[in-house]
Amino acid sequence: MRKSSTKQSLNFYNLFWLFIFGSIVGWVIEVIFSLITKGVFINHSALVIGPFDICYGICACALTFLLYRFKDKGYIKLFLISFFLGSLLEYIMSWGMELVLGFTAWDYSKYFLNINGRICLIMSCLWGILGIVWIKFIYPFIVKIIEKIPQKIGHKLMIFLIIFLIFDAALTLSAVFRAKEWEKGIKPSNAYERFLDKTFNKDYLYNMFNNSWSE
Numbered sequence: 001m002r003k004s005s006t007k008q009s010l011n012f013y014n015l016f017w018l019f020i021f022g023s024i025v026g027w028v029i030e031v032i033f034s035l036i037t038k039g040v041f042i043n044h045s046a047l048v049i050g051p052f053d054i055c056y057g058i059c060a061c062a063l064t065f066l067l068y069r070f071k072d073k074g075y076i077k078l079f080l081i082s083f084f085l086g087s088l089l090e091y092i093m094s095w096g097m098e099l100v101l102g103f104t105a106w107d108y109s110k111y112f113l114n115i116n117g118r119i120c121l122i123m124s125c126l127w128g129i130l131g132i133v134w135i136k137f138i139y140p141f142i143v144k145i146i147e148k149i150p151q152k153i154g155h156k157l158m159i160f161l162i163i164f165l166i167f168d169a170a171l172t173l174s175a176v177f178r179a180k181e182w183e184k185g186i187k188p189s190n191a192y193e194r195f196l197d198k199t200f201n202k203d204y205l206y207n208m209f210n211n212s213w214s215e
Contacts, residue, residue: 010068016158017146018064018139019057026056043207046105047168048175048200055093055105060134062089067135075132082131087124094118101176105209175200 030044030053046054066085070078094104095118109117146154178188178196188194 010065013154013158014143014146015061015064016162017149017154018060018142019054020161021057021142022060023052023054023057026053026059027051029056044105045208046172047165048172048204048208049168052165052168058093059086059089063131063134064139067131071135078132078135079128083124083128086127086131087119090123090127091115091118100173101209102180103209171200176205179205
């Protein structure tokens with residue numbers, strides 16, 4: 001039986017599974033929200049294969065890493081810390097996505113008190129609430145589940161998923177760049193580009209990045 005500790009709770013193994021949990025649950029939440037508000041299925045995955053909204057996964061790890069030391073603090077202090085740290089994280093992710101992919105998956109420019117459309121007051125408040133709920137209730141529950149996974153099986157699955165996610169990320173980047181070329185009228189030059197045009201084309205990517213992919 002493994003003993004719980006601060007060091008163990010924040011090791012790479014546990015943070016990785018928190019990332020997977022956050023990515024999948026985030027995808028489910030976004031899909032349900034789209035079905036309720038828009039009446040259509042939108043694949044909010046950040047990768048072309050699998051239900052991985054990696055922004056949520058990154059946030060799950062970042063919130064854990066940044067808030068763990070404050071987990072015993074009062075709700076108001078936790079709210080303020082989460083408010084500012086969550087907003088900063090969201091701004092950096094938006095900027096990074098635009099830098100790498102040329103667009104972002106969200107735009108708050110129509111919301112009250114936004115900064116460059118990357119963050120806004122209402123989302124920052126939600127970050128504050130999420131931080132409290134996460135570190136006080138959800139995180140301890142998930143860690144207990146992770147610790148019940150047999151260590152050998154958990155590590156083998158982790159290695160497999162890391163390799164798969166690297167492949168998936170590379171495939172996603174190539175699909176995005178190929179779709180940009182297709183928009184410019186550049187024809188496929190090889191079998192791989194023809195495969196991308198057929199399988200992970202602009203329509204497929206638009207359903208993933210519908211908030212900001214230009215027509």
